[in-house]
Amino acid sequence: MTAELVRGQNHPLPETRLEIRVSVGKPIVAGVTLSDDQGKVRGTDWVAHPGSPTLPGLEVPRQAAADHRLAVDLGAVPEAVHRVNVLLALPVGAGGPVSFGSLAAPFVAVTALDGSEVASYTITDLDAESAVVALELYRRLDAWKVRAVGQGYAGGLADMLTDQGLPQAHELAGSINEAVAQGLARSVAAPPPRPSDEARVRMTGQTAAPGPGAPGPDSAGGPQPNPQHAPAPRQPGDASPGTGGPVNYTHPGRQTSAPPPPPPAAAPAEPGRTAQPVAGDATGWSMEERLYNQVWGMFEDLARTTAAYRSAVDFAESRMDQELDKVLSDPRSRIGNTGDVAREAARAKHGRLVDRAREALDRDLGQLAAESEVVEPALPLAFAGWASPVWHAYRTPMEIPMALRLGDLHLPERPDLHIPMLVRLPLERGLWIDSGRSSGTDSLADTDQLRRLAMDSAVAHAARLLAVYPAGEFTVHVIDAAGSAAGALTPLTAAGVLAEPPAAGAAGVSAVLAKLTQRVDLVQMAIRAGAADALPPDLDTAEQLLIVNDFPHGFDDRAVTQLRYLADEGPAVGVHLMMVADREDAAEYGPLLDPLWRALLRLTPVADDHLADPWVGHAWTYEPPMVPPGSRVLEQVLGRVAHARRTGGR
Numbered sequence: 001m002t003a004e005l006v007r008g009q010n011h012p013l014p015e016t017r018l019e020i021r022v023s024v025g026k027p028i029v030a031g032v033t034l035s036d037d038q039g040k041v042r043g044t045d046w047v048a049h050p051g052s053p054t055l056p057g058l059e060v061p062r063q064a065a066a067d068h069r070l071a072v073d074l075g076a077v078p079e080a081v082h083r084v085n086v087l088l089a090l091p092v093g094a095g096g097p098v099s100f101g102s103l104a105a106p107f108v109a110v111t112a113l114d115g116s117e118v119a120s121y122t123i124t125d126l127d128a129e130s131a132v133v134a135l136e137l138y139r140r141l142d143a144w145k146v147r148a149v150g151q152g153y154a155g156g157l158a159d160m161l162t163d164q165g166l167p168q169a170h171e172l173a174g175s176i177n178e179a180v181a182q183g184l185a186r187s188v189a190a191p192p193p194r195p196s197d198e199a200r201v202r203m204t205g206q207t208a209a210p211g212p213g214a215p216g217p218d219s220a221g222g223p224q225p226n227p228q229h230a231p232a233p234r235q236p237g238d239a240s241p242g243t244g245g246p247v248n249y250t251h252p253g254r255q256t257s258a259p260p261p262p263p264p265a266a267a268p269a270e271p272g273r274t275a276q277p278v279a280g281d282a283t284g285w286s287m288e289e290r291l292y293n294q295v296w297g298m299f300e301d302l303a304r305t306t307a308a309y310r311s312a313v314d315f316a317e318s319r320m321d322q323e324l325d326k327v328l329s330d331p332r333s334r335i336g337n338t339g340d341v342a343r344e345a346a347r348a349k350h351g352r353l354v355d356r357a358r359e360a361l362d363r364d365l366g367q368l369a370a371e372s373e374v375v376e377p378a379l380p381l382a383f384a385g386w387a388s389p390v391w392h393a394y395r396t397p398m399e400i401p402m403a404l405r406l407g408d409l410h411l412p413e414r415p416d417l418h419i420p421m422l423v424r425l426p427l428e429r430g431l432w433i434d435s436g437r438s439s440g441t442d443s444l445a446d447t448d449q450l451r452r453l454a455m456d457s458a459v460a461h462a463a464r465l466l467a468v469y470p471a472g473e474f475t476v477h478v479i480d481a482a483g484s485a486a487g488a489l490t491p492l493t494a495a496g497v498l499a500e501p502p503a504a505g506a507a508g509v510s511a512v513l514a515k516l517t518q519r520v521d522l523v524q525m526a527i528r529a530g531a532a533d534a535l536p537p538d539l540d541t542a543e544q545l546l547i548v549n550d551f552p553h554g555f556d557d558r559a560v561t562q563l564r565y566l567a568d569e570g571p572a573v574g575v576h577l578m579m580v581a582d583r584e585d586a587a588e589y590g591p592l593l594d595p596l597w598r599a600l601l602r603l604t605p606v607a608d609d610h611l612a613d614p615w616v617g618h619a620w621t622y623e624p625p626m627v628p629p630g631s632r633v634l635e636q637v638l639g640r641v642a643h644a645r646r647t648g649g650r
Contacts, residue, residue: 003118005121008147020107020109021109029090031050032087033161034047044166051599059088064184083136086108089131089156092156100132107123108120109393121148125150128154132157157169157176187614188409264552280378284356294424296422301368302365303367306411309358309413313354319349320349369414383422386628391637396471400473406421407625408623409611426543426576430567430600431601432600433603433604435454436582451550459489463492471641472542474545477500477548478502479503479547480503484549497645517562517575519540520570520575544574545567545576546576567596568598
């Protein structure tokens, strides 16, 4: 039975191998400090954090996330350790909340390895704190207990570590924040919560995390309110608006109910057989939203089932090492063949555990592969790859889709199982197409080839954005300071879908950046003043995309500052940035450009394992959505986009 703790209460721990689960709803940082019998942290090597996630007996997540799982083996921590403190902190400078008072109360649970809860604690009454000690696991008479702490610090990690007696508290806090910022820059953001917290029922019979929200039938595509926080509907005795009575705040054009569950699309499976996967087997108001939720559910299922497999393998190896160490430390094992028998038994046990974990993984991967085979052909235009037949039947859409496919993701345990990488529209952050070498770069490609591939990838992304927006509602600008991307830009220039010819030279760069920064300023002022009708009549109200090739060549300090401004402020008012650059080439600017790179989502023109999921932080191999060799689908689609613009959408 789970012990629901309150602040200061303790509870015995029945075993030493545990998992600590944290759920907040917004990305936070989780870490652990070790303390001696005086409650002091002796050094930075007694702190596990995203920059240094492992200590003897401990492993913490490598990045900020809304949900965390911390692995703990109290039997493996050093003898000098008397307390294990679980820390939570808000990321610094990430554009998120600055205090826990603006978040839902963090929930922390201590669970056994089989998933059963030992104790849980909901941290309430937090206000201005940006860091908190959630729990402490402590020794008591050769046994371990857990205590609910809930001690918050308005000064953040630095104050928390200082209070625990760490001399290098401020330096370590800075390095933790730096590691978290780097993790956020490479992470695929989780979808926003949908109107309902109802779990998605999958064909595997498992429960997936809530997916994104979607517009109701009476809305124009904006975000929907959470029904748990929506005003209650008017009762017969309530006063109507304008009568001087209580005001009814319910918006008449918004849905305040949960989205309907998926309709029954297939007969139940016979006993003993696995149910067949069905496209759209997720909650949602429309088939588009159901498929979007289903893809994200597949993404999470693959992340978590792989994490369970890797954890099981790590446990098997750790157990084998412990048993082998025990055998080697026993003098009796040196007599006869006792040691050989014990070693063989330990290795056999390791093999059985790994085989059992692999069997479970293969079962789950098989189900996901079967689901992918059904879902992929059913994806709508914006979710489909360039090889999909839907692109050959392209017609200009009448509405903006809820998301766009930016490529595919897969893990080494099953490289052929690809998950579409979907991001919400309009884009919430710009894109950085990396034209430099990285760990996953093809060694046969030289620098010029990588730059050409990067620009081809940028053109393909821009073409997809142009194609999924209604005619005239998306505008593309290009800065090619040295004129080196003329060949790669041919599909866009030949179709005539650019707002103006690519800008070249210092004068062209300055003119384009001045126009877009002025647009951001004007729209921001209009929104703040509530005077949208006061915008200049010649202002282009369409979403704007700026493609910048071969940065930083041809850019002075003023231009760099303007790009940073567009990256930070542009997405909120419909101005988006797509940088095509090699970060190593930009190193001469030093830390000046670090905030710019972090504000953008890094993509690569070749397969590369640089992206992380928002749940467990796996390194996913990203593959860009390139047009199949020999296909002219890109030119055909852009030609139809240009025709629709000339004919007013027809």
